[in-house]
Amino acid sequence: MTSVNDKGVSAGGLEFEDQDLLRSIEDSGVGFRVVSTLLCLVILTAWVIFGRQILRGLGVTGLNQPVAWGFYIVNFVFFIGISHAGTLISAILRLSQAEWRRPITRMAEVITVVVLAIGAFHPVLDLGRPDRALNIFTAGRLQSPLLWDVSSISAYFMASTVYLYIPMIPDIALLRDRGVRPRWLYQFLAWGWQGTPRQQAVLERAVGILMVLVIPIAISVHTVISYIFAMTLQPGWHSTIFGPYFVVGAIFSGIAALMMVMIVLRRIFHLERYLKQVHFDYLSRLLLIMSLLWFYFTFSEYLTAFFGNEPSEMRVFYYKVTGPYAPFFWSMVVANFLIPAILLSFRRTRTIPGIFIASTSVVIGMWLERLNIVVPSLANPRLALPTGYYIPSLVEWVMFAGGIATFMLGFVIFARFFPLISVWEIQEGRKLSIAETTERLEGYLPDPVPSAATPPMTEGG
Amino acid sequence: MTRWGMVIDLDRCTGCGSCMAACHQENNLAAVGPEESSRDRAFHWLRVLPEVSGSGAEVKVRYVPQPCVQCDDPPCVRVCPVHATYLGEEGIVAQIYSRCIGCRYCMAACPYNAKVFNWYEPEWPGDLKQGTNPDVSLRPKGVVEKCTFCHHRVVKAREEARAAGREIRDGDVTPACAESCPARAIEFGDLEDPTSRVSELTRSPRAFRLHADLGTRPKVYYLAERD
Numbered sequence: 001m002t003s004v005n006d007k008g009v010s011a012g013g014l015e016f017e018d019q020d021l022l023r024s025i026e027d028s029g030v031g032f033r034v035v036s037t038l039l040c041l042v043i044l045t046a047w048v049i050f051g052r053q054i055l056r057g058l059g060v061t062g063l064n065q066p067v068a069w070g071f072y073i074v075n076f077v078f079f080i081g082i083s084h085a086g087t088l089i090s091a092i093l094r095l096s097q098a099e100w101r102r103p104i105t106r107m108a109e110v111i112t113v114v115v116l117a118i119g120a121f122h123p124v125l126d127l128g129r130p131d132r133a134l135n136i137f138t139a140g141r142l143q144s145p146l147l148w149d150v151s152s153i154s155a156y157f158m159a160s161t162v163y164l165y166i167p168m169i170p171d172i173a174l175l176r177d178r179g180v181r182p183r184w185l186y187q188f189l190a191w192g193w194q195g196t197p198r199q200q201a202v203l204e205r206a207v208g209i210l211m212v213l214v215i216p217i218a219i220s221v222h223t224v225i226s227y228i229f230a231m232t233l234q235p236g237w238h239s240t241i242f243g244p245y246f247v248v249g250a251i252f253s254g255i256a257a258l259m260m261v262m263i264v265l266r267r268i269f270h271l272e273r274y275l276k277q278v279h280f281d282y283l284s285r286l287l288l289i290m291s292l293l294w295f296y297f298t299f300s301e302y303l304t305a306f307f308g309n310e311p312s313e314m315r316v317f318y319y320k321v322t323g324p325y326a327p328f329f330w331s332m333v334v335a336n337f338l339i340p341a342i343l344l345s346f347r348r349t350r351t352i353p354g355i356f357i358a359s360t361s362v363v364i365g366m367w368l369e370r371l372n373i374v375v376p377s378l379a380n381p382r383l384a385l386p387t388g389y390y391i392p393s394l395v396e397w398v399m400f401a402g403g404i405a406t407f408m409l410g411f412v413i414f415a416r417f418f419p420l421i422s423v424w425e426i427q428e429g430r431k432l433s434i435a436e437t438t439e440r441l442e443g444y445l446p447d448p449v450p451s452a453a454t455p456p457m458t459e460g461g
Numbered sequence: 462m463t464r465w466g467m468v469i470d471l472d473r474c475t476g477c478g479s480c481m482a483a484c485h486q487e488n489n490l491a492a493v494g495p496e497e498s499s500r501d502r503a504f505h506w507l508r509v510l511p512e513v514s515g516s517g518a519e520v521k522v523r524y525v526p527q528p529c530v531q532c533d534d535p536p537c538v539r540v541c542p543v544h545a546t547y548l549g550e551e552g553i554v555a556q557i558y559s560r561c562i563g564c565r566y567c568m569a570a571c572p573y574n575a576k577v578f579n580w581y582e583p584e585w586p587g588d589l590k591q592g593t594n595p596d597v598s599l600r601p602k603g604v605v606e607k608c609t610f611c612h613h614r615v616v617k618a619r620e621e622a623r624a625a626g627r628e629i630r631d632g633d634v635t636p637a638c639a640e641s642c643p644a645r646a647i648e649f650g651d652l653e654d655p656t657s658r659v660s661e662l663t664r665s666p667r668a669f670r671l672h673a674d675l676g677t678r679p680k681v682y683y684l685a686e687r688d
Binding site for chain 1: 497500501502503510512525527536539540541542543544545560561562563564565566568569570572573574577578579580581582601602603604605671672675677
């Protein structure tokens with residue numbers, strides 16, 4: 001008689017090969033408590049600082065009269081961009097039946113949900129009157145791009161949360177059946193999953209609908225965020241390619257963040273058996289393509305501004321290219337294009353450390369890109385006003401750290417209670433995907449030549 | 462219908478800045494102090510901007526007083542998420558301080574940088590608070606504010622006209638900036654009325670508007686300086 005708790009043996013008595021995936025849940029060590037306490041301290045500090053900002057006013061930031069938007073808006077765009085890692089990539093990989101997606105999708109979806117919540121809170125940090133934030137609902141003007149954002153982001157948050165949760169149900173049921181504590185949590189979240197064929201059919205159908213639904217919503221989110229800028233008349237913002245430019249940048253930074261997370265978690269939780277070189281290889285090809293695409297968009301955007309030679313556009317252009325923002329502008333080009341393009345193009349540097357460096361560089365580069373978009377346009381007014389400057393205050397840095405700590409805490413808590421890699425999808429892959437892929441591959445091959453040896457099918461007699 | 466407008470003669474403007482001072486006094490603008498001013502948080506509804514052109518021995522300076530230009534198609538109104546800024550019936554772009562959430566989208570969208578933000582709770586050092594104008598509401602921290610064309614004076618003038626049993630006439634309303642200008646560079650009146658002083662001046666060949674090419678249809682006209 002094997003008990004359900006007997007590790008290494010599943011309830012059915014078969015060999016359970018995926019013990020590694022549940023280790024973080026079933027024997028969480030001191031590490032979890034130490035790390036989460038530290039992160040909570042950082043987050044608490046950020047909340048205290050935010051409280052002080054509410055009491056004293058936005059004057060505690062480095063914002064000023066021409067540069068009325070700074071770190072908060074930069075980080076808003078940046079975090080929401082990262083959130084495209086997940087759901088979108090996972091949906092595209094599922095939709096295109098990429099078999100190598102199986103160990104990746106769950107982590108990607110977690111990034112989306114956690115980062116989206118952080119990003120969506122940033123505009124509230126930026127409000128002069130956060131106590132009136134609900135005016136958005138009671139007195140909202142749908143004509144304002146900010147309202148488009150509110151609608152689009154809340155839709156994306158709903159969709160991606162459901163899209164994370166639904167494929168998690170069989171794993172939660174597995175934890176329930178193994179008697180993992182807290183039992184009530186898994187009992188409640190498993191929703192009575194027994195793995196019957198009907199339940200499986202419903203699950204597959206739900207995932208199928210969600211993955212199609214989530215793609216247009218994800219694309220709308222970053223398009224609409226770019227519209228906040230593009231819908232104004234300001235030089236450097238009023239551009240028709242901003243929508244797709246932001247979407248490309250979002251997916252780009254999303255893939256990079258995903259690979260960073262994968263490499264770090266693989267190290268911490270010893271997931272080398274699951275996250276193999278091949279997964280990173282494929283993802284880094286995607287990253288390389290996005291890097292080239294990003295460069296193409298950036299080149300088009302700046303060349304158009306330069307060639308048009310409109311005075312107010314040129315003021316912003318030179319501010320970025322040779323002026324005070326030149327260090328940020330050129331490090332953005334290096335971090336987003338040169339470093340990833342070089343490191344990921346050659347097999348010799350496309351190793352795990354190489355990919356980690358490239359991904360980190362892209363995440364930093366995309367943050368710089370957001371900074372380069374938000375601040376220079378505001379610092380260079382159309383009228384003959386003096387050029388503005390912006391130096392973020394310590395308050396804004398602390399809030400930034402708080403955002404990153406929240407991201408990490410989200411992952412730590414998730415890893416403590418749920419498997420970071422979808423167990424049932426891995427098992428399904430082992431059981432079914434070789435047969436399925438073979439069948440699919442055979443479907444791609446040309447039909448055999450109809451030979452005289454086999455008599456042709458007769459129809460109708 | 463009245464459409465309030467302003468004409469500023471750049472030939473007459475001496476750049477003395479009395480309009481700015483009068484505006485501060487009239488509209489209860491907070492005293493920001495030198496420290497905050499040096500951090501680019503100086504607070505004006507109207508600013509006098511020196512524009513330098515030419516170089517070497519041919520340097521020319523002109524002073525351009527800039528209130529909110531009161532667009533007929535205001536970019537700030539288009540982007541506001543909560544109806545906190547709107548185009549009034551008589552063409553004045555107004556701000557509702559009690560509704561504004563302080564997102565500063567209107568400031569980012571305004572091509573004239575006409576709006577200002579209360580970074581801290583507004584302060585009046587010493588007994589300056591006793592000198593505030595009772596006709597103009599004080600603003601709380603965290604909201605955006607802007608030039609109102611001295612809307613309270615418009616209201617007052619209309620009531621006086623009604624009490625006297627007549628229509629409001631050209632010259633009944635003078636905003637604080639126009640009133641204080643020693644060179645009489647600023648005229649204010651109804652642009653719809655073809656006989657008003659401002660209407661006449663806008664037909665001058667010297668008349669131009671700031672960034673009229675943006676399609677915002679500003680109602681502040683300037684008269685270019687003669688050589």
